[in-house]
Amino acid sequence: MSLLKVENATKRFGGNVAVNSMSLEVNEGEIVGIIGPNGSGKTTLLNLINGIIQLDSGAIYLRGKPIHNKKPHQLVRLGIGRTFQITRVFRELTVLENMLSTVETGKSGKNNLVENALKLLELVGLSDKLDARAGTLSGGQQKLLELARTLMLNPTLLLLDEPFAGVHPKIVMKLSELILDMRKKGKTFLIISHDIHTISWLSDRLVVMNEGRKVAEGSPEQIKQDREVVRAYLGV
């Protein structure tokens, strides 16, 4: 059984069909990359999976159980973590408070919470910024903090939206190493990225979207040679 299954998902905003009968499966332990031109529905798909918006039709399953009617905080408790294209940290809270804000989920006992937070902050290289307000961190550091906070939730499936966008190559490398390390620990990733080079070497499989639909799926090597993909990106 796949970990995540999206079946004919459709979402409309007025007359615009943002996601059009999109189907997708992600198996446990996989890193699946989603690529496609701007406006192809990639972020909308992630928003549907983690409950920020609701499907117009279709279904989404996590370990065979339907989740498309659940709210985001409920999906967090079921093991889905999410980061955003525009980083969402609590700017007025300190770095440590950002991490501890996940206490509501009960995923870590309150006694372990601080210990887990410190370990993760050490992992992402922010252990010297515990008392700094998150809003004072650089863009790349905020991305690392957002990912660390998501890992505090101990998710089974991580949805990452443009984690490599607008950050220094060193941070890209650090994020990539972290993703591979977490995959070894049994986590599954669904990653949107325009950084074709990074997502290609990181992913087991790529899914290409265009105009709300899946136009291609396969290994990174297969995708690079796919005519539909070239047409989607170059319009020729």
Add this chain to the structure above:
Amino acid sequence: MVLPIIIDGILLGALFAASTIGLSMFYAVTGIFNLAHGALLILGGYLVYTALSVLGIPLPAAIVFSILVLGLGTMLFYKYMLHPIRMHHLTCVIITLALLLVLERLTIVLYGPWGLPFPTFIPETAVIGGVEVSLQKIAVTALSLAAIAVLWLIMNKTWLGLAMRATIDNMNAATAAGINTEKIIMLSVFISAAITAIGGISIASTLFLSPILMSQMNMAAIAVAILAGLGSLWGIVPAAFILGFSDVVGAIYFGGWYRFVNLAVVIIIVLLVRPQGFFGAKERIA
């Protein structure tokens, strides 16, 4: 001459702070500016009056009664009237204006248009540096400051407070962090109304109870909130004391008519010089 100003300034500042912090908290959490705040404030006082005179319960229980009724009532009003349309800010503000008018009329029907004297529980006075001060006024000031201190402790030293601060900071991020933001908003609305009830009790025991005070205290609370900066919770405390002292000093040197002119003058100057207030953010992040 200085000591009476200091004492009156502290008493008035504490009253302004307790009267306004609920308004600021409601705005910070919901994004809606509650124009019915003044009505809820005075209603807090009327509820204590009702508990004492009609239900015949002792003062501490009457205070709890007021907090629970106002808290639950405001929570239900927000949940069913405002939350479903919270993205339409202007509509929400107009609905709160309608609530102000409804509560003013309802109060007149139930209690009459005239002022009601609040019972004096502590008739004794204290002499501080030669100045005679009502012990009841000192007690309600202490209650107001204690309520603000408890709120600070909740917000900064509890897990619930951390979830509330996270939700206020960025609601979408809070959802992604697994926080049930709807539950947190409802709880925050309850707490904001609870502290408003205490502000109302302070006003009732310091001044009197009257439907006229609903709009007047609205203006005072709005002035403090603008001076502090909309959405700034803790900026309310220094802003309240600044306004309290300027009100007392102005009344002494310019006359009693200055009391409410002072509030309007402050609003105009602050909006011209520093539109975001002393401690407010220039824009609200969703």
